[in-house]
Amino acid sequence: MIKITKEQIKELLQTQRNFDDRIETKNISDLMAAFFIEFVEWVNTVEFFKNWKQNKGKARELQLEELADMLAFGLSLMNQVGDKTGYTERQLSTLFVGLAEEQANATFELTSANFVMMLSKMTNEVIKGIDISVIVSFAYAPFMFANTYYTVDELVEAYKKKMEVNHGRQDKGY
Template sequence: MTNTLTIDQLQELLQIQKEFDDRIPTLNLGDSKIAYVVEFFEWFNTLETFKNWKKKPGKPLDVQLDELADMLAFGLSIANQVGVSSEEIKEAIESSFKDTEFHKMFNFKDKEFAQGAVVSTPQIIFKEFYPDQLAIVIAIDIAYNLYTIDQLIDAYKKKMKRNHERQDGTADAGKGYV
């Protein structure tokens, strides 16, 4: 197993997300960007890096990956909405991965980095620091550095299955998903 994301995997993920997004009549880029940032914070909260009073801060791995999968979903949705190709995404990921210092930076257990990430993520998404189509790179970089790409893909596929069930009314009934 290599910790990389292939073009075939990207195409599959973009297609899975498109099929789900096609079910959402109110889908729009602005809301997707807000959701992406919210999901970043929900994922970050699972790390509990700021909870220095706990002996073992951090939610279980499956909870962390579930939230990161939500972030990936909105990154994929943004990419689909702006019409970016899997090849363009792959190129952006490879470009970010060429810089080994860049990878060392993604240490969310480092309080200084974590603070900077918390402050800068909304700016990155809303102030055009990154083109919209590159929002997905952040989720992939997090997976690459803290988990594995395969773990993220597995969590994403499980989450999308659940999201379809929610839209079908067969899961989480009464919680406003349908």
């Protein structure tokens, strides 16, 4: 079950904003591309489609790291699209928690058909135009995947760990 509070989402959004403030140039199109790429990178670590392998799936820690990257770009999109459209952090967290409550038991089992369908659906949503509810659903997706393959707590912990790594990279001129 996915249980997340407005306070937790606000904290995650602020954590992401603190990192994003270190990046001089940002644009939503690049963030969207990065979000999709991290989704595909995470899928590649789960390896559900590699029927030729007897032991599918990379190490759990690596899977969570890739999912945490996807979450980071989802949160960054929420912040930037929210800023652009005038949504406050409070409003964003309310939208997010509303979606989480609606889909509290949502899981998403990866199959080749589901993967292609989800990638197509996400792409079509972007083509239609960036809408805040779509962005919130994108940021929610890693939680749904965590609810299927890990735990939400593991995802949040992996995200926080990855943010420490990302700050360290920026400190070194990454």
